[in-house]
Amino acid sequence: MDFSYTEEQQDVIKLAQQILGDQTEPAALKLIEEQRHRFDEKLWQDLAASGLLGVALSEANGGMAFGFETLCLLIEEVGRTVAPVPVIPVLVSALFLEQLGGEAFASTLADVATGKTLLSSAISEPGAEVRETPTTRAVADEEGWRLWGTKTCVPIAEHCAGVLVAAQTQGGVALFLVDPTTDTVTLQRQHVTCSESQYLMELEGTAATLLSDVAADVTAWLDALTVAYATMAVGVCDRMMRMSASYTSERQQFGVPVATFQAVGHRVADCFIDVECLRLVTQQAASLIDQGLPATDAALSAKIWTGDATHRVSQASQHVHGGIGVDRDYPLFRYCLWARQLELSAGSSAEMTACLGKRIESQFSS
Amino acid sequence: MKIEFTDTQKALQTEVREYMRDIVTDDLREEMKNPEYFEGGGPVFREKFARMGRDGWIALSWPSALGGREATPMEQYIFTEEVMASGFPYPFLTTDAVGPVLAEHGSASIRDEVVKTILQGETVVAIGYSEPGAGTDLASLTTRAKRDGDDWVINGQKMWTSLANFADYIWLAARTDPDESKKHKGLTMFLIPADTPGFSHTPVWTLGVRTNATYYENLRIPDRYRVGEVNRGWKLITGQLNRERLSLVNHGPVEALYRRTAQWAAETALSDGSMLISRPWVQHNLARVKVGLDALRMMCLKQAWAMTEGALGMAEASAAKVYGTEFFVELYRLLLEIMGQSGVICADSPGAVLQGDIEHRYRVGSILTFGGGCNEIQRDIISAAGLWMPRAER
Ligand SMILES: Cc1cc2nc3c(=O)[nH]c(=O)nc-3n(C[C@H](O)[C@H](O)[C@H](O)COP(=O)(O)OP(=O)(O)OC[C@H]3O[C@@H](n4cnc5c(N)ncnc54)[C@H](O)[C@@H]3O)c2cc1C
Numbered sequence: 001m002d003f004s005y006t007e008e009q010q011d012v013i014k015l016a017q018q019i020l021g022d023q024t025e026p027a028a029l030k031l032i033e034e035q036r037h038r039f040d041e042k043l044w045q046d047l048a049a050s051g052l053l054g055v056a057l058s059e060a061n062g063g064m065a066f067g068f069e070t071l072c073l074l075i076e077e078v079g080r081t082v083a084p085v086p087v088i089p090v091l092v093s094a095l096f097l098e099q100l101g102g103e104a105f106a107s108t109l110a111d112v113a114t115g116k117t118l119l120s121s122a123i124s125e126p127g128a129e130v131r132e133t134p135t136t137r138a139v140a141d142e143e144g145w146r147l148w149g150t151k152t153c154v155p156i157a158e159h160c161a162g163v164l165v166a167a168q169t170q171g172g173v174a175l176f177l178v179d180p181t182t183d184t185v186t187l188q189r190q191h192v193t194c195s196e197s198q199y200l201m202e203l204e205g206t207a208a209t210l211l212s213d214v215a216a217d218v219t220a221w222l223d224a225l226t227v228a229y230a231t232m233a234v235g236v237c238d239r240m241m242r243m244s245a246s247y248t249s250e251r252q253q254f255g256v257p258v259a260t261f262q263a264v265g266h267r268v269a270d271c272f273i274d275v276e277c278l279r280l281v282t283q284q285a286a287s288l289i290d291q292g293l294p295a296t297d298a299a300l301s302a303k304i305w306t307g308d309a310t311h312r313v314s315q316a317s318q319h320v321h322g323g324i325g326v327d328r329d330y331p332l333f334r335y336c337l338w339a340r341q342l343e344l345s346a347g348s349s350a351e352m353t354a355c356l357g358k359r360i361e362s363q364f365s366s
Numbered sequence: 367m368k369i370e371f372t373d374t375q376k377a378l379q380t381e382v383r384e385y386m387r388d389i390v391t392d393d394l395r396e397e398m399k400n401p402e403y404f405e406g407g408g409p410v411f412r413e414k415f416a417r418m419g420r421d422g423w424i425a426l427s428w429p430s431a432l433g434g435r436e437a438t439p440m441e442q443y444i445f446t447e448e449v450m451a452s453g454f455p456y457p458f459l460t461t462d463a464v465g466p467v468l469a470e471h472g473s474a475s476i477r478d479e480v481v482k483t484i485l486q487g488e489t490v491v492a493i494g495y496s497e498p499g500a501g502t503d504l505a506s507l508t509t510r511a512k513r514d515g516d517d518w519v520i521n522g523q524k525m526w527t528s529l530a531n532f533a534d535y536i537w538l539a540a541r542t543d544p545d546e547s548k549k550h551k552g553l554t555m556f557l558i559p560a561d562t563p564g565f566s567h568t569p570v571w572t573l574g575v576r577t578n579a580t581y582y583e584n585l586r587i588p589d590r591y592r593v594g595e596v597n598r599g600w601k602l603i604t605g606q607l608n609r610e611r612l613s614l615v616n617h618g619p620v621e622a623l624y625r626r627t628a629q630w631a632a633e634t635a636l637s638d639g640s641m642l643i644s645r646p647w648v649q650h651n652l653a654r655v656k657v658g659l660d661a662l663r664m665m666c667l668k669q670a671w672a673m674t675e676g677a678l679g680m681a682e683a684s685a686a687k688v689y690g691t692e693f694f695v696e697l698y699r700l701l702l703e704i705m706g707q708s709g710v711i712c713a714d715s716p717g718a719v720l721q722g723d724i725e726h727r728y729r730v731g732s733i734l735t736f737g738g739g740c741n742e743i744q745r746d747i748i749s750a751a752g753l754w755m756p757r758a759e760r
Binding site: 001002003004005006009069241242245246248249256257259260261262265266268269270272273276277278280281283284287297298300301304305353354356357358360361363364365366 | 653
């Protein structure tokens, strides 16, 4: 049993904090948010130059091969700074492209590590549950696989060289790679709460590369994305809680800091407990994924904690801040918007609870 | 990060689990059905506890100088979890809170007379802190000890002195300096043999368990029953409370309740022939319990690990106490909802589910949210020690 970070993990945290911290001052974020896309190209290149984009990729593909758990540490820092960089869609997708696609994608992956290429994953469909078999269909003909269906809220699709997509084949669910720039793909920009560029993606006979037709691989891909979102939520929530603690320690009403009112102190203490729980279940899930062990229950648990904690910590933080907390000139609002986004990404608490409940049923039914 | 037990830790877990099967026998279960003996004290309990002493379990985490096995906090946690899950009313406060304090601070005669018998499983100590007027604000206690030659004369009343009806000693906090401004600095600890004249008790029946009011009337004991320095008792009290906190929110026993309930729901047919566990609302409750348990387990393991590393944070310890105790109550509720109407049938009545265990647990659930340092105090600690928020004067 060991809860400590390895030396290389500590280095990754330090490096990430240094690079992200320098470039996520409110003024810098504001400038980026005036662009059409909430994406900081320079910051992305700095992350590439530092090697962090390859943190989990194999050395053959220009990475550091530190594994999923260490990738999560980078993701947590991105959450803590709400940095405008799409680490989850790009880096988690890259991991699966590497694991399932093999050498055919070596140059794509090397380009991901150097910041030249972006990837994404499409996990939601309008009108389908995240963990149910997708309605998107895949059909094979002499020329290969073609996909029909609609995915929603696909991050950064317009800028990607490839998007990972799950679809139903005759033999069951499978994972594919599609090129979103081909003319059988229609992308419509969606404005979403966190203001990341996301897309409604329609596939109409889109040529696709089969990555895996093993259902367990599709589940592992979903699990990893789920835990990545949970990890980002750890950073987001931790920061909201700390902003609440420091703001209420300064802000005076009735001649005293508002933090000295026990009701206020306790509301923030409850955030501390939520963040602690969220962090621990997320670490558990990340550690299982890292070791290649079954992680679906743990991932669902982490997502349920994400849904609950993001909502509670965000509302408590807004509440104890009063008006300033919702003012777009004060930095809290970005965290609240991301909290909301993460709460509903990759499955809500209610949906994941139903999903976990079904699994418990089968575990106990002989 | 590696969040699995080592092979040695797993082996210890199995060893304790198997050992406890021979301890928690049918005759012990039968004896514990008597509410007087629910928390131990009956002849079968005495016999089993002494056996655990003989087999070296009580000394598990004690220093080797005292014949202990010097287990790490992680190993001690594993032991505690298995013992609690077994249902044996093991007197942890005697063996792991008061015992080591006596060994460190007790007089030579206490060490010979009491510490030895604690390790042999022959002695149970009750905790005499709370009073009718002193609960959360414990340092306001007024039970008075006055020096008289080589003796001390003690007068006062304690409240909620659990186990005092069968304990061999009372670990008593008394005021030795009447100066009110000295509050925390005027307290001294004593170990009172329960057969000392002037000691008496009356039962207090609570929602779920029996406890006692205890009385000290011109009770006279020699100075060798004083533990630690005069007026320096507060440190011994708080040191003991810290040891207690993690074992309060142990994950093992509630995990067992979850599994038993899920198993029961999977085996219980409804009138249409389907199993109770097939119902979405049942699955929902089980999933909520599971998710809460996942966090509890990780919190407990992380703390046991942090204690082993000598790096337990105050805020994290308080967070676990608040989370664990409040989650317990929620867990009982969620599991009892699955049983529905049967959730109110008590042990030994026809139709009781899982021997009425959770029906009873629900009735004792609140004790941990106000006891062991009430949760408001713990939240104060979290915001001050964990988040550096200023506190109001008190
Ligand atoms: C079954 C049972 C067994 C027990 N066993 C023992 C035992 O063996 N030995 C022993 O010494 N004691 C024992 N206790 C006593 C237990 O430790 C006390 O109940 C506990 O310390 C709380 O004290 P109180 O009951 O006087 O509540 P109070 O101190 O009166 O507190 C009541 C409530 O007031 C609020 N409150 C108090 N202080 C604050 C604050 N600073 N900020 C905000 N809110 C506050 C909290 O909501 C608290 O729950 C036992 C109690 C029970 C019920």
